[in-house]
Amino acid sequence: MRQTCSNLTKRQPKGQGLVEYGIILALIAVAAIVAVNLFGDGLTNVFTDFVGEGDFAPPDVGPIGGNFAT
Template identity: 45%
Template sequence: MLNKLYTWVQARKQPREEEGQSLAEYGLILALIAVVAIAALTTLGGGIAQTLNDVASQL
């Protein structure tokens, strides 16, 4: 009887562990995208601002 209860509890825990892992993976991917976006905007920010100012002055 206890063996069946233990097996049932372990089976119920399994999907939760997998969901937690996928949530952690999504968090890491989101953090990586944020770092790349910040780096790109920092690097290209001055060039983009100058281009927009040139376009605005020609209008």
């Protein structure tokens, strides 16, 4: 009887770690969503300006797969 009562009063944190990781993951997801909403337009403008200023076109390599006719 004493052993049974002792086992019932002990707390076993079996799922505690998983719950904590879930909460951390949820907080990171919320932070990412907020960051995208706050900085999304600004980052889009920076990227568009960067691409618009340079000549980033790939070289003309011919047909897809190359020209193997000799």
